[in-house]
Each structure stands twice: as structure tokens, then as C-alpha cells.
Amino acid sequence: MSGLRYVYAVCRPFGTPLPAQLTGVAGVPPKQLVHHDLVAVVGHVPEGDFAEEPLRAHLEDLDWLGATARAHQNVIDALTVVTTPLPLRLATVFRDDSGVRTMMQERKETFLRTLDRLDGRVEWGVKVYSEPEPEPEPESEPGRTGRTGRTGSGRDYLRQRRNQRREHEEKWEQAEQFARRLHESLSGYAEDTRIHAPQNAALSRAPGRNILNAAYLVPRTESEAFVELVDRTKDDAPGLRVELTGPWAAYSFSGEDA
Amino acid sequence: MTVVERREVALVDLLDRLLAGGVVITGDLTLRIADVDLVRIDLNALISSVNENVPAPWDDLL
Numbered sequence: 374m375s376g377l378r379y380v381y382a383v384c385r386p387f388g389t390p391l392p393a394q395l396t397g398v399a400g401v402p403p404k405q406l407v408h409h410d411l412v413a414v415v416g417h418v419p420e421g422d423f424a425e426e427p428l429r430a431h432l433e434d435l436d437w438l439g440a441t442a443r444a445h446q447n448v449i450d451a452l453t454v455v456t457t458p459l460p461l462r463l464a465t466v467f468r469d470d471s472g473v474r475t476m477m478q479e480r481k482e483t484f485l486r487t488l489d490r491l492d493g494r495v496e497w498g499v500k501v502y503s504e505p506e507p508e509p510e511p512e513s514e515p516g517r518t519g520r521t522g523r524t525g526s527g528r529d530y531l532r533q534r535r536n537q538r539r540e541h542e543e544k545w546e547q548a549e550q551f552a553r554r555l556h557e558s559l560s561g562y563a564e565d566t567r568i569h570a571p572q573n574a575a576l577s578r579a580p581g582r583n584i585l586n587a588a589y590l591v592p593r594t595e596s597e598a599f600v601e602l603v604d605r606t607k608d609d610a611p612g613l614r615v616e617l618t619g620p621w622a623a624y625s626f627s628g629e630d631a
Numbered sequence: 632m633t634v635v636e637r638r639e640v641a642l643v644d645l646l647d648r649l650l651a652g653g654v655v656i657t658g659d660l661t662l663r664i665a666d667v668d669l670v671r672i673d674l675n676a677l678i679s680s681v682n683e684n685v686p687a688p689w690d691d692l693l
Contacts, residue, residue, distance in 0.1 A: 465654075627654045
């Protein structure tokens with residue numbers, strides 16, 4: 374059969390069928406490829422889009438990247454309902470079924486070990502933002518020269534700027550301290566943690582500045598307590614915002630070194 | 632402070648996981664996008680293309 378194989382995840386065999394109407398990348402329903410005691414969840418994708426060169430070009434297209442990421446996540450979400458999937462990185466592509474089988478055979482031990490480690494666990498994402506700074510007051514500009522004269526106004530202006538900067542630094546330090554404490558207390562509830570790079574506001578369109586962007590591996594049975602703990606932080610620090618995402622499949626904890 | 636639980640998954644959160652997380656497999660036709668550095672470059676390119684239309688909010692802080 375023509376087309377390449379896009380692999381979403383590797384799982385242990387699961388009895389429950391995936392929803393019949395489930396589609397993944399390229400609008401194609403995913404299929405299970407069983408290899409001994411592992412299952413790869415695989416979709417056929419066109420070579421015209423997923424061979425190395427076209428894929429490279431597509432990855433620079435935010436719309437394409439977004440649609441593909443969501444389609445990938447759609448399949449992982451469905452898998453999370455029926456099993457604990459080991460998600461693969463976006464756009465892991467093989468030539469054919471036998472390429473996928475060879476890969477599974479080669480990595481069998483690692484996959485089984487990681488699946489055991491992640492079994493019954495989910496990932497929660499927690500981000501801390503500082504709320505956006507209020508606009509600097511426009512009157513610190515030349516408008517006040519009339520009263521104090523040029524020199525005085527310049528000195529006032531500099532003093533004001535210095536104060537603003539100091540306030541800004543203090544706020545920043547408080548925010549970092551809060552984030553550190555929050556991370557420590559959440560880590561106590563998690564089996565493992567990962568710190569992601571702070572998100573770029575231009576891409577996230579989230580107001581304020583991202584101070585902490587962390588992921589926590591939490592047993593499903595402990596998730597409720599974890600969410601409550603995050604929720605309880607809400608009164609701890611004015612001027613900060615905490616965002617919770619999840620539960621995710623354990624994307625951030627799928628590496629061997631985890 | 633407010634705690635916000637978003638119902639719809641934001642693309643950046645997804646990309647944090649799909650481009651920096653997940654099992655990385657090399658071999659066969661597997662592509663080099665697994666390379667974190669390359670992903671950074673791609674994302675920077677994306678961000679600058681976003682910035683052309685939307686002025687970055689921190690510009691006046693620098």
C-alpha cells in the first residue's frame with residue numbers, strides 16, 4: 374500500500390476499540406499495528422506531505438503545524454481514555470509497516486520499561502505568569518517642564534525611572550520566589566517533574582510574562598489532590614496568575630532518562 | 632491571583648510537549664525535526680513571522 378506511516382504512540386495491547394469516527398493526521402483514522410506484546414498506533418499519510426523535504430517546509434507553516442499537532446493530540450487523547458499510551462514526538466514517520474515493526478523490535482525492552490513506569494500516570498502542566506505591568510504614566514515625559522524647569526524635570530524623570538525599575542525588580546523577585554515555592558510543593562505530589570522553557574508571549578498570546586512552565590507526572594489516583602493543591606495557591610500571591618493544563622499523556626516523561 | 636483551567640488546549644502547550652517531549656526515534660525515514668535546536672530555530676522563525684503583524688508587548692520594556 375502506498376503512503377508513509379505516521380506513528381502516534383506505542384502502547385500495551387488494549388481490549389477496547391478506538392472510536393470508529395476517530396481521525397488523526399491527514400484526516401486518516403489510526404490503526405493498531407500489533408507486534409508481540411506491543412501495539413503501535415499508526416496512520417497512513419501521503420508522501421507528498423510527510424517525506425522529509427515537504428515536511429520540513431510544512432513545519433515552518435504555523436497553520437499546518439497547529440493542525441497537525443491537534444490531529445496528533447486528538448489520537449493521543451482517545452488512547453488516554455482506553456490505556457496509558459507512550460506518545461511519540463510529532464511527525465515520527467516510517468516508510469511502511471515493516472519499518473515500524475523493526476523499530477518496535479529494536480526498542481522493545483525500553484518501551485516495555487517506560488510503559489510500566491508510566492502506567493496509570495498522567496501529566497499536569499502548571500504555568501505561573503506575572504500579570505501585565507500597568508502602562509507607565511505618561512506625565513513623566515516633557516509635559517512638566519513648565520513648573521520645575523528643564524533640569525528639575527530631567528532629575529525627576531530619572532528618579533521616577535529608577536523607582537519604577539526598583540519596583541519592577543522587587544516584583545520580579547517575589548514572583549520568582551513564589552514560582553520556586555510552588556514548584557517545590559507540587560514536586561512533593563509528583564513522581565517526576567520537568568521544567569519547560571518559559572513560553573513566548575507572541576506565540577501564546579497570554580497576557581503577562583511566563584515565569585514557570587513546568588510538567589508534573591502524577592498518578593491518576595492522586596490527580597484530584599494535585600489539582601486541589603494548585604487551586605489552593607490562588608490566594609498566595611497577588612499580581613500572579615497560575616494556569617493548570619491537563620491531564621496530558623506523559624509527553625514530558627517519555628524519555629529513558631526520565 | 633487567579634487559577635485558570637483552560638478547557639481548550641493552547642497550541643503552545645501542545646508544542647511544548649509534541650516538539651520537546653514524546654519518544655524520539657531515529658532511523659528509517661525518521662526526520663531530524665526531533666532535534667531540539669532545529670525546533671527552536673523553526674519556532675523562532677514562526678515567532679518572528681507572528682511579530683511582523685503583531686507588535687511584541689515587551690518591545691517598550693527593552
